[in-house]
Amino acid sequence: MSRTTERSRARSPRVRALYRWLFVLPALLYMLAFFGYPLVRNVLMSFQEFTPRTYFTGEAPFNGLENWRAVFDDPLLKDAFWQTMVFTVGSLVGQFTLGMALAVFFSRRFRLSGPVRAVLLLPWLVPMVVSAVVWRRIMDEDHGVLNSFLETVGLSSDGVPWLSSPSVALLSVILVNVWIGIPFNMVILYGGLQEIPEELYEAAALDGAGPWRTFWRITLPMLRPVVTVVLVLGFMSTVKILDLVLALTGGGPADSTQTLGTLTYQLSFLRLDFGQGAVVGNILIVISAVFAVLYLRANRADQGSGR
Amino acid sequence: MRQRTSRSPVARWGSTVVALLVLAVMLFPVYWMVSTALQPHSSIASADLIPTSPSLDNFRTALDSQGGSLVTSLVVALGAVVVCLALAAPAAYGLAQFGLRGGRSIVFGTLITQMVPGIVVANALYSAYAELGLVNSYLGLILADASLGLPFAIVLLRAFMVSIPSEVVEAAMVDGANRFTAFVRIVLPMSRNALITSGLFAFLFAWADFVFALTLNTTDDVRPVTLGLYQFIGAHVSDWGAVMATAVLSAIPAAILLVVAQKYIAAGIAGGSIK
Numbered sequence: 001m002s003r004t005t006e007r008s009r010a011r012s013p014r015v016r017a018l019y020r021w022l023f024v025l026p027a028l029l030y031m032l033a034f035f036g037y038p039l040v041r042n043v044l045m046s047f048q049e050f051t052p053r054t055y056f057t058g059e060a061p062f063n064g065l066e067n068w069r070a071v072f073d074d075p076l077l078k079d080a081f082w083q084t085m086v087f088t089v090g091s092l093v094g095q096f097t098l099g100m101a102l103a104v105f106f107s108r109r110f111r112l113s114g115p116v117r118a119v120l121l122l123p124w125l126v127p128m129v130v131s132a133v134v135w136r137r138i139m140d141e142d143h144g145v146l147n148s149f150l151e152t153v154g155l156s157s158d159g160v161p162w163l164s165s166p167s168v169a170l171l172s173v174i175l176v177n178v179w180i181g182i183p184f185n186m187v188i189l190y191g192g193l194q195e196i197p198e199e200l201y202e203a204a205a206l207d208g209a210g211p212w213r214t215f216w217r218i219t220l221p222m223l224r225p226v227v228t229v230v231l232v233l234g235f236m237s238t239v240k241i242l243d244l245v246l247a248l249t250g251g252g253p254a255d256s257t258q259t260l261g262t263l264t265y266q267l268s269f270l271r272l273d274f275g276q277g278a279v280v281g282n283i284l285i286v287i288s289a290v291f292a293v294l295y296l297r298a299n300r301a302d303q304g305s306g307r
Numbered sequence: 308m309r310q311r312t313s314r315s316p317v318a319r320w321g322s323t324v325v326a327l328l329v330l331a332v333m334l335f336p337v338y339w340m341v342s343t344a345l346q347p348h349s350s351i352a353s354a355d356l357i358p359t360s361p362s363l364d365n366f367r368t369a370l371d372s373q374g375g376s377l378v379t380s381l382v383v384a385l386g387a388v389v390v391c392l393a394l395a396a397p398a399a400y401g402l403a404q405f406g407l408r409g410g411r412s413i414v415f416g417t418l419i420t421q422m423v424p425g426i427v428v429a430n431a432l433y434s435a436y437a438e439l440g441l442v443n444s445y446l447g448l449i450l451a452d453a454s455l456g457l458p459f460a461i462v463l464l465r466a467f468m469v470s471i472p473s474e475v476v477e478a479a480m481v482d483g484a485n486r487f488t489a490f491v492r493i494v495l496p497m498s499r500n501a502l503i504t505s506g507l508f509a510f511l512f513a514w515a516d517f518v519f520a521l522t523l524n525t526t527d528d529v530r531p532v533t534l535g536l537y538q539f540i541g542a543h544v545s546d547w548g549a550v551m552a553t554a555v556l557s558a559i560p561a562a563i564l565l566v567v568a569q570k571y572i573a574a575g576i577a578g579g580s581i582k
Contacts, residue, residue, distance in 0.1 A: 021401070105325070134337075
C-alpha cells in the first residue's frame with residue numbers, strides 16, 4: 001500500500017498532469033466527435049456534391065459554391081428564414097410573458113402553490129413529438145375539440161383551419177410551442193424571484209409604490225441576469241426546433257410552416273442532397289451564434305454601465 | 308413578496324382557485340390525450356369530453372403495434388444514461404478540482420455545444436455512421452442520444468464537485484488509494500444527488516429524442532417510440548384512439564419522474580440553466 005503512494009509521489013509532474021487529463025479526455029474526445037466534427041464536416045459538405053448515388057459509391061466531389069447558389073436561388077430559403085424568425089420570436093414572447101406572469105403569481109405563497117407549480121411542468125417534460133400528436137388532434141378542423149369548444153361558447157361558428165390553412169398554421173405551431181415552453185420559463189423566473197431581497201419590496205411599499213411600479217422598478221431590473229439566461233437559452237433551443245413542426249404540420253400546408261430546421265431535414269434526408277442540407281444547417285448555426293454573441297455582449301456592456 | 312401573506316384567508320383561497328384554473332387550462336391537452344385513449348370508438352368522430360364507458364382496448368392495440376418500440380426506447384435511453392454519466396462524472400471532477408490548463412475553455416466549450424442544432428449533427432453524423440456501419444444500430448443511436456444530456460451533466464456535476472473539499476480526497480490518497488479509486492469511492496458517493504439529477508435528465512432527453520431516431524435509422528430495426536408515433540400519424544390516421552394510447556404510454560416516464568423525482572427535476576432545471 002505505502003509503496004504505491006510513494007511511487008505516485010515520485011512521479012514527475014508531467015506524468016501527473018497527464019494522469020489528471022485522463023479524467024477529462026474521454027468526454028473531451030466524445031464532444032469533439034459529436035459536436036466538433038459535425039460542425040467542421042458540415043462546412044466541408046456544403047461545398048460537396050451529394051447525389052442519391054453517393055450513398056452507394058461514397059463519392060462526393062467538391063463543387064465549389066454550387067450548393068450555396070442553389071439554396072440561395074430557391075425562394076423557399078427566404079420563406080423558411082422569416083418563418084423561423086417569426087416562430088422563434090413569437091414563441092419567446094408568448095412563453096416569456098406567460099411564464100413571467102405565472103412566476104409572479106406563484107410567488108404569493110398560497111395553499112397548494114407548490115404542488116400546482118410542480119405539476120405544471122408536465123407539458124415541458126413530455127416528449128415534443130407526443131405533444132405535437134395530441135395538439136394535432138385537438139386542432140383538427142372538423143373533429144378537433146378546440147373548434148367544438150369555440151363553437152359552443154359562440155366565438156366562432158365555422159371551424160378555424162388551425163393546421164390546414166397556410167395563413168393560420170404558423171400561428172398554431174407557435175401557440176403549441178408557447179404551451180410547451182411556459183413551464184420552463186416559469187420555473188427559472190420563479191427561482192430568480194426568490195433571490196430578490198425582501199427589503200427592497202418593503203422599501204418600495206414604504207415609498208407608496210404600487211404593484212405595477214414595483215414590478216418595473218424593482219422586480220424586472222433585479223431579475224435581469226435570469227431574464228438573459230432564459231431568453232438566450234430559449235432562443236437557441238427554439239430556433240433549431242424540428243420535432244414539433246414535423247409532427248404537427250410537416251412544414252406545410254404549402255410550406256407555410258417550413259423552418260430552417262425542417263428545410264435542412266428535407267434537403268438532406270428526403271432529397272438526399274446532403275450538400276444543400278449542410279448549407280441551410282450552416283446558416284442555422286450562424287444565426288444562433290450571432291444572436292448569442294450579440295445578446296451576451298449587449299447585456300454585459302449594459303450591466304457594466306449600470307454599476 | 309412576503310407582505311402579501313398577511314392577506315385575508317378569502318384572498319388566499321382565491322389565489323388557489325385561480326391556480327387550479329390555470330392548471331386545468333394548461334393540462335387540458337394531457338387530459339384530452341388520456342380521455343381519448345380510454346374511448347374505444349373515438350376513431351373517426353371527435354371523442355366525448357368525459358369517457359363514459361372507459362376501456363383499455365386502445366392500449367391493447369397500441370401495445371401490439373408499439374410495444375417493441377417502447378422497449379427500444381427504454382434500452383436506448385438507459386444506454387444513453389450510462390454513456391453520459393461514465394463520460395461526464397470523471398470529466399466534471401477533473402474540471403472542478405484539478406485546475407487543468409485550458410479547463411475553463413473546455414467548460415465554455417461545453418456550454419456552447421448546446422447551441423449546435425441536432426439536425427446539423429445528424430447531417431454530418433449520418434455519413435460518418437454509414438462508413439462505420441452504425442446506421443440502424445443500437446450503439447449508434449445510444450452514442451448520439453448521449454450527446455443530448457452530456458453537456459448538461461458536465462455543467463451540473465462540475466458545479467457540485469467544485470464544493471467538495473480536496474482534503475477529503477487527499478486523505479483517502481494518503482491511505483494508499485490512487486486518484487481514480489478515491490474518485491470512485493469518495494467523490495461519486497458524495498455526488499449522489501447530482502448524479503441522479505443528471506442521469507434523470509439524460510434519460511428524459513434520450514427518451515424524447517426524435518431527430519436522431521429519424522435520421523440515423525433507415526429501417527425499422529431500431530425504432531424508438533417517438534419514431535413509432537410519428538410513423539403512426541404519418542400517412543392517414545384511422546385510429547386516433549390507438550395513437551393517443553401510444554402517446555400516453557410514451558408520456559409515462561415523464562409523469563412518473565415528475566411524481567417520484569420532483570426534487571431532482573427542480574434542482575436540474577435550476578442548476579443547468581443558471582450556471
